[in-house]
Amino acid sequence: MTSKGIKPKIETQGMDISVDCVVFGFDNDQLKVLLIEQKQPIDTSIKTQKAVPGDLVMDNESLDEAAARILKELTSLKGIYLKQFFAFGDPNRVRGLKDQQWLRTFRVNPERRVLTVGYYSLVKLSEFKPKAANFAGNAYWVDVYNIPSLAFDHNEIVHKALLMLRHELMADHIGFELLPEKFTLSQLQKLYEIILDKKLDKRNFRKNILRTETLTPLKEKQQGVLHKPAQLFKRKLK
């Protein structure tokens, strides 16, 4: 039944939805991202690839539920706050030759179009030790500025997540929680420099960060340094 002036109904073949999780890990002087190595299929002629942890969303599962489940199934990590950041919908994003070979081993409908919803997170590197399971043959942290070629469109997904992280850092001043409770402005500047991947001018950085009014200066100074201990700051509670 169609009404006059209405285009014919669109008939789609049916698609799949997946989630992919970009987990950034920070410590004092490096920013890493969590990758898996796909498990080797029994057919050893099929090449495995590196990827961010991701899988299909089940029929009755919400996106947030799927993200938490999949990250845990593949890397054993749990209790990580994952935030949705972008939907990647290129019709051919899983149709590369290597991708299709691997999918034919692990998916019932490998040829289906898959839209993936990207999630990301920023955690303290030292607090999360990944351990591979399910179809992950390995799970490990890799320097975010030295990422190898990844499966599907995962290089693009990591890149977009990094841009989002930088935007949140500049706009919302996230990232304090990666520092000790009391920190110096030098520590904070270093965190910004590593995530933004550029040197910042010390005077401008201090001026700009102080006028965001997100920091409380403390009367305490750094302990255990030989010369000119720096002032400590805390994040201001809103």
Next chain:
Amino acid sequence: MTSKGIKPKIETQGMDISVDCVVFGFDNDQLKVLLIEQKQPIDTSIKTQKAVPGDLVMDNESLDEAAARILKELTSLKGIYLKQFFAFGDPNRVRGLKDQQWLRTFRVNPERRVLTVGYYSLVKLSEFKPKAANFAGNAYWVDVYNIPSLAFDHNEIVHKALLMLRHELMADHIGFELLPEKFTLSQLQKLYEIILDKKLDKRNFRKNILRTETLTPLKEKQQGVLHKPAQLFKRKLK
């Protein structure tokens, strides 16, 4: 073929993907959102609903292409920059009774799960005159603070888009392009107040907006006002 230690393959029923477009329109003293009224099916016992313009993504279409196509098909509006902001993935988001009745008329697979990707935009109200077509029976602007009950999860989608708009206004100072090229700080404050839906303190607003360094003060003053013409500003080019 499954490898040891790997969970059985997930078999999904196949889903659909749609896009929904939240177009905000601003003029000097109001913020509106573009809605459609669904076209009346031949079976007049089926009730139509109001909704934001949205439809299924075709098999070989990207999300951005779909958003532009669908907005144009339903409302005749084109040349609007649409930005993806969130994927809505509740498994039951199209399974309401009224939603299902209407979908059975217009969709080949009305019972399928549909993930929708939300797009939004902010335009000058005066420059876009919607004209309903395809399965839109009507298309019109509605006050954003007085939105009726909408189909599917469209009230949630509009609400989330509004939060995103507010966040972009505060973080990135979008919105200048909705003002004349040269504007007063009072005009800018009014724009903020309408989008944020709250009164702002004049002194704090001026102090905060000036220190973002996004404005260039001009030597000109307002024309055609009787008392104390205000200084004019321009957006600073980056």
